[in-house]
Amino acid sequence: MPNILAIETSCDETAAAVFTDEPRILSNVVASQTELHARFGGVVPEVAARAHLQRLLPIVDEALARANLRLEDIGCIAVHNTPGLVGALLVGVSAAKVLALVLDVPLIAVNHIESHIYAARLAAERDIFPCVGLVVSGGHTVLFHCRDALRFDLLGGTLDDAAGEAFDKVASLLGLGFPGGPAVEREAAGGQADAVKLPRSFLHDERLDFSFSGLKTAVLYALAGQSQPRPEPPPPSQRRADLAASFQKAVVDVLVAKSSQALRRTGLKRLAVGGGVAANGCLRSALEAMARDEGAELFIPPLSLCTDNAAMAAVAVEKWRRNEWASLALDAVPSWTPSPAT
Amino acid sequence: MALVGQLGAGKTHLARAIAEGLGIADSRAVTSPTFVLVQEYAARLPIYHFDAYRLHTQAEFADLGVHEYFESGGVCLVEWADRVPDCLPAEHLRIALYIAGETSRRAEITAIGSAYERLVERGE
Numbered sequence: 001m002p003n004i005l006a007i008e009t010s011c012d013e014t015a016a017a018v019f020t021d022e023p024r025i026l027s028n029v030v031a032s033q034t035e036l037h038a039r040f041g042g043v044v045p046e047v048a049a050r051a052h053l054q055r056l057l058p059i060v061d062e063a064l065a066r067a068n069l070r071l072e073d074i075g076c077i078a079v080h081n082t083p084g085l086v087g088a089l090l091v092g093v094s095a096a097k098v099l100a101l102v103l104d105v106p107l108i109a110v111n112h113i114e115s116h117i118y119a120a121r122l123a124a125e126r127d128i129f130p131c132v133g134l135v136v137s138g139g140h141t142v143l144f145h146c147r148d149a150l151r152f153d154l155l156g157g158t159l160d161d162a163a164g165e166a167f168d169k170v171a172s173l174l175g176l177g178f179p180g181g182p183a184v185e186r187e188a189a190g191g192q193a194d195a196v197k198l199p200r201s202f203l204h205d206e207r208l209d210f211s212f213s214g215l216k217t218a219v220l221y222a223l224a225g226q227s228q229p230r231p232e233p234p235p236p237s238q239r240r241a242d243l244a245a246s247f248q249k250a251v252v253d254v255l256v257a258k259s260s261q262a263l264r265r266t267g268l269k270r271l272a273v274g275g276g277v278a279a280n281g282c283l284r285s286a287l288e289a290m291a292r293d294e295g296a297e298l299f300i301p302p303l304s305l306c307t308d309n310a311a312m313a314a315v316a317v318e319k320w321r322r323n324e325w326a327s328l329a330l331d332a333v334p335s336w337t338p339s340p341a342t
Numbered sequence: 343m344a345l346v347g348q349l350g351a352g353k354t355h356l357a358r359a360i361a362e363g364l365g366i367a368d369s370r371a372v373t374s375p376t377f378v379l380v381q382e383y384a385a386r387l388p389i390y391h392f393d394a395y396r397l398h399t400q401a402e403f404a405d406l407g408v409h410e411y412f413e414s415g416g417v418c419l420v421e422w423a424d425r426v427p428d429c430l431p432a433e434h435l436r437i438a439l440y441i442a443g444e445t446s447r448r449a450e451i452t453a454i455g456s457a458y459e460r461l462v463e464r465g466e
Binding site: 217 | 355370371376377380
C-alpha cells in the first residue's frame, strides 16, 4: 500500500496527515495546534473557507516534511467530503482532487463521522469492530451500530443541540471561557454535581436519541430565574461551580445511559467513543465504570485524535482494501443521514 | 427571517416549526446549526438555516456566501441575526423571542421593508 495523504477541512480545523498500511500514522498536523499561525501574521479567522485556503498548502507541506516525504512519494489522496460546512469542505475536496489529478494517483472520499470512530481503532492498534460507536462533539451527538469500519447503522442522535454545543453555550451562560468543554470541566471540579436538579432527556426512554436544548435552558432558569432576560452579572463562584458540575453530570449521565442501552440492545461488548467531548475526564471515568459493569471493552482515543484531525481519515486504508475509489467528480456533501438500524 | 432571542429562547424550536409548516418530511433533521453554521433542508421551498452565534465578525458571516443563499428563492432562517445586522437583506421579517415563563414564549414580529409590511398588515 502506498503512502496516503489525507486532508480535513470540514469545519474550523485545517489538517493534513500521512499514513500507510496497517494503518500506521507517519504525520498528523492540525493548523490550530501548530506554530503555523505566525506565518499568516497571527490572524486566523475561526471559520470561513478563506482561512482553509490560506492554511491548507502550508499544512500539507508540514505533514509531508514531518513524514520525511516529498509529494512524489504520495500514492493516494484521501479527503473528508462529508459532513460539514459546505464552503469549508469544498476547499479540502478541491485541493484533494487537484492533487490526485496532477500526481495521477487514486482519490478516496472519507466520511468525517466514520473517521471519528476509526480514531479509536487507530489508538487501539487492533480491530475493534463490530462495536457500538458514540461520536460526541461540538457538531454531533450520535450513536451507531458499527458493523465494520465502514458500515454504520444509526441507533440515535441529538434532536437539537450537540453535547459539545451545550457545553459551549452553558460556558457562555456561566461567564466561563471558550472553548466551553474544558472551561466547564475546570469549573465543575470545585462544585457539587447534585447541587442543582437538572433534566436528563429520554433517560428512561427506549429511544436512543438525545436532547440537550432543554438542559441548556434549565441552566438558564436555575441561573437567572425566568423573569430576568439575561444572567448579569455572573453568579457567585460557588453557585457557578455547582451549576457547572450539575450540568456536566447531567450530560454525562445521559451519554453513559444511552451508550449502555445501545450495548444491551445490540448485544455488543465493545464501545468506541470519538469527538472532542470524549476528552472530558468526567465522561471518560463514567464510561469506564459503565463498561466495567457491562463487561464491555471501551475504546477512547487520546485527545489529539478526539478533536478534528486528518489522521483519523486512515479509515481510507479500509476503503483502499475494498477498492472503493472516488472519481474526480467528487462533491462536498454538507449533511449526512446514516441509514437507521433495522 | 431573522430569528432573535437569548440562549434558550426557542429559536431552533421555531425553525423546526417553520420547517414543519413548509412540509419537511422529517423535522428531526432540523437541529441547531451553531456548529456547522448553515444547514439545508428540502421542503415545499428549500430551507436554509443559518446560525451566527459563534461568529466573531460580520465579515465571517458574509464569507459563508449568505447573500447567494438570500437571493436563491428559498426560505432563509437566520438565528442570532442581531449579531450580523449589516449582512441581512434590506427587506426581511424579524421575529424576536422572549422567555415569558418556563413553558411559554412571547414573539415580537417586525416587518422590515414594504413587502413584509404588507404581509404583516394582512396578517399572513
